[in-house]
Amino acid sequence: MQLQQLFSPSVQHTLDVVGIFVFAISGALLAVRKNFDVFGIAVLAEVTALGGGLFRDLVIGAVPPAAFTDLGYFLTPLLAALVVFFLHPHVERIQTGVLVFDAAGLGLFCVSGTTKAYSYGLNLTASATLGLATAVGGGVLRDVLANEVPSLLRWDRDLYAVPAIVGATMVVLCLHYAVLTPLTSGLAAVTAFVLRLLAMRFHWRAPRAWNRRSTVTEE
Amino acid sequence: MQLQQLFSPSVQHTLDVVGIFVFAISGALLAVRKNFDVFGIAVLAEVTALGGGLFRDLVIGAVPPAAFTDLGYFLTPLLAALVVFFLHPHVERIQTGVLVFDAAGLGLFCVSGTTKAYSYGLNLTASATLGLATAVGGGVLRDVLANEVPSLLRWDRDLYAVPAIVGATMVVLCLHYAVLTPLTSGLAAVTAFVLRLLAMRFHWRAPRAWNRRSTVTEE
Amino acid sequence: MQLQQLFSPSVQHTLDVVGIFVFAISGALLAVRKNFDVFGIAVLAEVTALGGGLFRDLVIGAVPPAAFTDLGYFLTPLLAALVVFFLHPHVERIQTGVLVFDAAGLGLFCVSGTTKAYSYGLNLTASATLGLATAVGGGVLRDVLANEVPSLLRWDRDLYAVPAIVGATMVVLCLHYAVLTPLTSGLAAVTAFVLRLLAMRFHWRAPRAWNRRSTVTEE
Numbered sequence: 001m002q003l004q005q006l007f008s009p010s011v012q013h014t015l016d017v018v019g020i021f022v023f024a025i026s027g028a029l030l031a032v033r034k035n036f037d038v039f040g041i042a043v044l045a046e047v048t049a050l051g052g053g054l055f056r057d058l059v060i061g062a063v064p065p066a067a068f069t070d071l072g073y074f075l076t077p078l079l080a081a082l083v084v085f086f087l088h089p090h091v092e093r094i095q096t097g098v099l100v101f102d103a104a105g106l107g108l109f110c111v112s113g114t115t116k117a118y119s120y121g122l123n124l125t126a127s128a129t130l131g132l133a134t135a136v137g138g139g140v141l142r143d144v145l146a147n148e149v150p151s152l153l154r155w156d157r158d159l160y161a162v163p164a165i166v167g168a169t170m171v172v173l174c175l176h177y178a179v180l181t182p183l184t185s186g187l188a189a190v191t192a193f194v195l196r197l198l199a200m201r202f203h204w205r206a207p208r209a210w211n212r213r214s215t216v217t218e219e
Numbered sequence: 220m221q222l223q224q225l226f227s228p229s230v231q232h233t234l235d236v237v238g239i240f241v242f243a244i245s246g247a248l249l250a251v252r253k254n255f256d257v258f259g260i261a262v263l264a265e266v267t268a269l270g271g272g273l274f275r276d277l278v279i280g281a282v283p284p285a286a287f288t289d290l291g292y293f294l295t296p297l298l299a300a301l302v303v304f305f306l307h308p309h310v311e312r313i314q315t316g317v318l319v320f321d322a323a324g325l326g327l328f329c330v331s332g333t334t335k336a337y338s339y340g341l342n343l344t345a346s347a348t349l350g351l352a353t354a355v356g357g358g359v360l361r362d363v364l365a366n367e368v369p370s371l372l373r374w375d376r377d378l379y380a381v382p383a384i385v386g387a388t389m390v391v392l393c394l395h396y397a398v399l400t401p402l403t404s405g406l407a408a409v410t411a412f413v414l415r416l417l418a419m420r421f422h423w424r425a426p427r428a429w430n431r432r433s434t435v436t437e438e
Numbered sequence: 439m440q441l442q443q444l445f446s447p448s449v450q451h452t453l454d455v456v457g458i459f460v461f462a463i464s465g466a467l468l469a470v471r472k473n474f475d476v477f478g479i480a481v482l483a484e485v486t487a488l489g490g491g492l493f494r495d496l497v498i499g500a501v502p503p504a505a506f507t508d509l510g511y512f513l514t515p516l517l518a519a520l521v522v523f524f525l526h527p528h529v530e531r532i533q534t535g536v537l538v539f540d541a542a543g544l545g546l547f548c549v550s551g552t553t554k555a556y557s558y559g560l561n562l563t564a565s566a567t568l569g570l571a572t573a574v575g576g577g578v579l580r581d582v583l584a585n586e587v588p589s590l591l592r593w594d595r596d597l598y599a600v601p602a603i604v605g606a607t608m609v610v611l612c613l614h615y616a617v618l619t620p621l622t623s624g625l626a627a628v629t630a631f632v633l634r635l636l637a638m639r640f641h642w643r644a645p646r647a648w649n650r651r652s653t654v655t656e657e
Contacts, residue, residue, distance in 0.1 A: 031372070032427075039381065058278070065278060086428075125512060126506040129506065146372075153477070154474065208474070250591070258600065304647050
């Protein structure tokens, strides 16, 4: 369990809450766009911010999950929902700023998710997979509840999962070679963060299946 | 665990089965409307009736969940599916009656869900949240499986979650002040029930985000 | 736990990996049809292949689930995703062959899922239900993520769940009468397999609700 204390507990908690807040903003904005009411905005904020970590905690057997034991984790998305409820035109206007924070959340969550899974005894591959799930799972649940194809899976979106995979992989390599420190895990988070920013800036996208045009009809 | 015995076990079990039955009816009716076959009707009845409690049990670590250990809980939705399969035009005709029973289920489940979560050691906020999830979770899963936007989140539906939130909040207040008795929890369930009936009667709705029309395109 | 050793461990593991592979192929093919990128193909392959077993393991409290502890289970869907990524026109061409393998996966998973649930102490009904969920759950998750109505629930698809229900029921009957051996469980798997093949060959379908045309509008 010591592994979780990469940073001092208060620093780690602050980073978590920041990540939760920015993910919640993205959920609340989608809810506004889908014309949901204030309750729907709050639900989508909660699910987006806490869904990935909830899935990870159920899989590793950390029940009740942190989402239900830490009051700060629960209240932060409600605050984000309120901000979006009253100020969403302003939040929309700073959409780029929101995406930068979302990229920061992605970096933080892939590192903390991987570390927590490993501290519960999962092997390196499973830990990295759960780190990825922690980072992107909330967004997938958000899109499923909003009845949209998860933007994570669409080819016409800039790379989102790959930066998280790189960050999670750096963490498990550090774990394997016993060099995981606040510095190296900070480096992994920053790498994922910067890769995501670059993917947005240069519209990096992943390839689709080979020869698909010849045989598959566009939908 | 004593907390769960608010009513005599047989009374509690009967109330649970009634709530499961009416939720299952709503799932089965949606399946008929979506043109599913008899198996799809049964699946949607099961998921709607047991999904909320299943989620709660996974979160609090009560495995295997009650949905899989109590044969009565499992068979009741199948009975509801059969009723809808053969009699659905009649069930549709008494749609208002079904909605009244569904409101009763909402009241019962938000109380029993909150109480069970608290008895597993969760804090008051988390208990109320899980009580809400118990009451509305099955309906959300029903809509996701039917590939529709969850009616819970739509602004153009009468208040559904708010009555459950009020009921769950009353339960945690009673727990906090150590005055949870069959009487007070019955009162909480009835309050949620009556609020839902009033919301349907007067079409109470929750507000959407401020100024949304000015900046967001309707979909 | 001895019950799980119906076959020698290596035989059982091989059968599991075969089932995982063919389910992953079906997920990857849907991802190509939905125009997902290579990452989306991999995710849908993983979810389709491992989702049913993951749900079963969470319900019976077998955490961390096998999907996260067995590296072979995790890597097999990635292999299937690669095959589809490069060769999908060829895989599409042998669609019938894929469906035959998928039917084999259905037979294998309903038997192994039922047996594992029973070995964790669930009653016979719950074990059969989880066997069914193991066999069909991945496909449901696949369709939900692809934002489609689960083909499992649609009336216009050949019977898929019923063969799995028959297989799972045979297993619990064998468990009840203490005659579950490699032979009888193999027989249950083959029965489910053959029933599914017959359902595809003769387009067997389940009935929809009685009198539905008279009162329900087609969507």
